[in-house]
Amino acid sequence: MNVDVLLVGGGGREHALAWKLKQSPRIGKLYIAPGNGGTQNLGENVPIGVMEFEKLADFATEKKVHLTIVGPDDPFVGGIVDVFKQRGLRVWGPSKAAAQIEGSKAFSKQLMRDAGIPTADFSVFTNYDEAFRYVQDKGVPIVIKASGLALGKGVYVCQTLEEAAQALKEMMLDRIFKDSGTQVVIEEFLDGPEISIHAISDGRTYKLFPPTQDHKRALDGDAGKNTGGMGVIGPLPFVSDAQMSDIDDRIVKTTFDALNAKGIQFSGLLYPGLKMSSRGVKVLEYNARFGDPETQVYMRLLKTDILDIFEACVDGTLEKQPIEWNSGFAANIVLASGGYPDEYKKGLPITGIEDAEKVPGVIVFHAGTTFDGALKTSGGRVLGVSAVGTTLKEALDRAYEAVAKIHFEGMQFRRDIGAKALAA
Ligand SMILES: Nc1ncnc2c1ncn2[C@@H]1O[C@H](COP(=O)(O)OP(=O)(O)O)[C@@H](O)[C@H]1O
Ligand SMILES: [Mg+2]
Incomplete structure (x- = not known):
């Protein structure tokens, strides 16, 4: 039996997934929301954004989609899988609780520390002055990370104290990453590939x-x-x-x-x-x-x-x-x-x-x-x-x-x- 699939996302990852899905002998209709200029040759691009969970679930229900596959981080962290499951829809990917491992670096660092998983030594801060004192104490190089999602821009590898102070100011005082920078992880610099x-x-x-x-x-x-x-x-x-x-x-x-x-x-x-x-x-x-x-x-x-x-x-x-x-x-x-x-x-x-x-x-x-x-x-x-x-x-x-x-x-x-x- 052929199965219809909804793929959520519109980047290179989703084009590659769509390309591979299309080769399945069992694939029926392939919808990509929102897709891009490449995915439109493999299936039907659907103009719904990746964070519009209810609209996506409405679409999956209406089209009787057999399986929804989600690509990007934001919808997982926002709980798209929980929304789909509550509505009785088959969906691939981690729940909101499981996606915290990506969505909160404070959470994942603590998990690693508790489980003895090797990771850079670290501390978590919500207060600028305390964070800055810690940086002065540890010295440079040092790595400063916004705990939440920041489009891959929330990590500063700092070679000087001035850079570190600037990073902390941007995240904690200017709040350039909004709530993603409320908690800041400061960790030791690691070398190597x-x-x-x-x-x-x-x-x-x-x-x-x-x-x-x-x-x-x-x-x-x-x-x-x-x-x-x-x-x-x-x-x-x-x-x-x-x-x-x-x-x-x-x-x-x-x-x-x-x-x-x-x-x-x-x-x-x-x-x-x-x-x-x-x-x-x-x-x-x-x-x-x-x-x-x-x-x-x-x-x-x-x-x-x-x-x-x-x-x-x-x-x-x-x-x-x-x-x-x-x-x-x-x-x-x-x-x-x-x-x-x-x-x-x-x-x-x-x-x-x-x-x-x-x-x-x-x-x-x-x-x-x-x-x-x-x-x-x-x-x-x-x-x-x-x-x-x-x-x-x-x-x-x-x-x-x-x-x-x-x-x-x-x-x-x-x-x-x-x-x-x-x-x-
Ligand atoms: N402790 C560290 N030491 C050296 N480089 C780091 C360290 N942590 C992060 N980086 C560099 O910053 C990049 C982004 O950090 P990462 O923790 O993967 O955050 P994200 O991908 O969420 O932006 C890494 O790929 C790595 O190149
Ligand atoms: Mg990374």
Whole structure:
């Protein structure tokens, strides 16, 4: 029986999920709310925002949608899954209680401390003077984080006391992140490479995906500001099976156990961001959703029908559901608007995608695009150029060959995605 699916979101992650869902032999109608210029070729874009829970639930009811899948963090933290369940609708993803692990860094840091999960040493503050005294006491470098969601902009890695004072002032006195900055987490600076772990769970069992690596800074050589992510590679040649099983035992399993002990069942995708620091592996933070742009790489590597996996999560049958991966590697290079993550122009025409997709192994995922007769930019991260290859080098070479064929005014991207992994 074919099943109709509603996918909530409109970024690169959702285009990649839609692309993979569309390949399921069981997919019926695919709706994407609100979708983007790429998803409209795979299904029907529906003009409802990701935070309009009642409208989305009305739509799912009216269209008799079999399953709703949610992409972004805000709706999970806002309780979209609880609203859908109250209305008797089948929905994939974590409850509001479970999504706190992403929505409150104060909550997740305390959970890690209580469960003995390795993470940066920290303290939580609601008072500026106390926070500043703590920073003076600890010294720099130091990391200051708004506890709540802040569109990936709420973390300041401070090299001087002046920067730290400024960060605390912006969050606690000027309240630039509103209530997201009422609580501030201050933590020790950790060195070393970052990796992304994805574990999918039905609330009873979980399964690990292969590790991937995003590149968070805007510019080559990890310079410039933190962004939503500028490019991903996977799987990672520098992470051994032994390291993955250690990460599984000491971090992933312990996290699910700690949530269960609090009476919180986590069903959905748990994505811990890790630092492979000189003092061991440490959790930087948790996300309660698929990574963006990690998903673009995962969907290129995944062999199993993703609809089967989502349904197994919702039905509580993940234990019996195999998750298989293609051999080889994938890379995804983000093409961003000039100026991102600060101010940037929108509405600029995009050319060359068709040519780019003629390069073997390449698929271009849309993120911030709209189509109004012509394809135009509409966001900070515009496109994700993904490629698969037998080797990581082949995947990267193909992706960059395709990038060279795409153009929009001010287009900005990193030329060193995966370079460190290739050199290692
Ligand atoms: N303790 C830390 N030491 C060094 N860098 C950090 C630390 N915490 C965060 N960062 C950097 O800041 C980025 C964003 O931090 P993170 O906790 O993942 O917040 P969010 O993704 O919610 O903005 C990380 O990807 C990492 O590059
Ligand atoms: Mg993060």
